[in-house]
Amino acid sequence: MTNIVIIGGGQAAGQAVASLRQEGFEGKIDLIGEEPSLPYQRPPLSKAYLSGALEASKLLVRPEKFYQDRDVATHLGSPVKHISPQERTVTVGETEFSYDKLLIATGGRPRKLTLPGSDLSGIHYLRTLQDVDNIRAHMATAKNLCIVGGGYIGLEVASVAVTLGVTVNVLEMESRILQRVTTPFMSDFYHQLHTERGVHIHTETTCQGFRGQSGKVSHVLCGNQEIEADLVIVGIGIIPNIELAETAGLACDNGILVDDHCKTSDDNIFAAGDCTNHPNALLNRRLRLESVPNAMDQARTAATNMLGGDKTYATVPWFWSDQYDLKLQMLGFSQDADAAVLRGDPGTRQFAQFYLSEGKIIAVDAVNSPKEFMVAKQLHGVAVSPEDLANLDVDLKSLVPST
Amino acid sequence: MPSVKFIEHNGTEHVVDGTNGDSLMMIATSNLVPGIDADCGGECSCATCHVLVDASWVDKLAPATETEESMLDLNPDRESNSRLSCQIPMSDELDGIVINLPEFQY
Known part of the structure; x- marks a missing residue:
């Protein structure tokens, strides 16, 4: 295999480039992005970058030199016109790029x-x-x-x-x-x-x-x-960018359908990030997520599998949001819960709401409570005593089995 | 340019140059040093950039904030020299710092 083409210029695309090189791929990589910038972090856009606390150069996922040093051909400000799975080509303007494997990481656009x-x-x-x-x-x-x-x-x-x-x-x-x-x-x-x-x-x-x-x-x-x-x-939501995939005949349904290896309905085409609709075996359902950790994880999975590896994607989704001086960290899907346990006092602006199903932790919303978030991350799907969870005198560390 | 020595869990060493002000996490990921995931991009939100700072360098670092400390506390591989690499900015004083990488990020 000699040519990998990546469509998209977001965090999934940026991570895929890094993972491909990290895994030893020495062939040609073409990164084709519609935006004029190299892959950058989106989460700070509505937070530290909007407030002016963070400058644009700090948003780049990796500096420009990285792409030069690793021999990655970047084509920015380049909207893709067409994918031909039969010819294994991607068309940008009058230029055709050939691929052995293709990664679609086109993200979403605001509704x-x-x-x-x-x-x-x-x-x-x-x-x-x-x-x-x-x-x-x-x-x-x-x-x-x-x-x-x-x-x-x-x-x-x-x-x-x-x-x-x-x-x-x-x-x-x-x-x-x-x-x-x-x-x-x-x-x-x-x-x-x-x-x-x-x-x-x-x-x-x-x-x-x-x-x-x-x-x-x-x-x-x-x-x-x-x-x-x-x-x-x-800010009323995101529409996944699936039009290129759809026109190319790839299966789509509220996102580009991929399997747990991030492979689409075409064996040579993979997809990662916000544009995908993917299965999650841990949660026993398909998901379309607007999430950076998901984009990064899927990109790593896709990179391994494009190179012939066998990596399965299965992570409990997590998210974060910064508002004022409050850091909210969320894990899992609270709507599946049959019980909730509050740890701490919301009046102090430092608390966590744990969500349980049949006695097991399935989700948490942790406000200024990183430790509670980390506990949920490590004890997802594990039965815990609700009394211990709610009791601030119980050190959460004691609930995590030592390795 | 100050340099950092990252040592993978399997002993592989990576000596890389860093820019002052960039975090050790950014320096590692920009140089394809394996073993740091950095899922949140450096916002101290995910604890997937955990590193073990060589004992002789620990005292040269500003202490961890309460948030960083809490994130680290639940890490199964936590040691007394554990830090989140996104919270350590590079500086001339840290030229030559030695950073050990854990086997897993959680």
């Missing part, structure tokens, strides 16, 4: 609003470095920010903006923020936290359009209400 006024200037989405550079340029002078969507991205932006002194309104269609991703308990906690910091949260409120002046947004319309806004950020 867009198509409402009256949604093309006014001042309305932004947040996914790329360019998106955040545009937002930062606006944020410097913005007085009223309206965030459409009370998910993690929206709430992270809210925490940065309100801290900078901007008036922030958050619109959430559902009856509580974070409804899609967490329990009512955690939704309440974050609702209260943001309200105390001065963020105005409007639940059961649907954005119906925008009003503006001279092409620039001035108000967000929702029912009988008009909310003043000179800056709008829409």
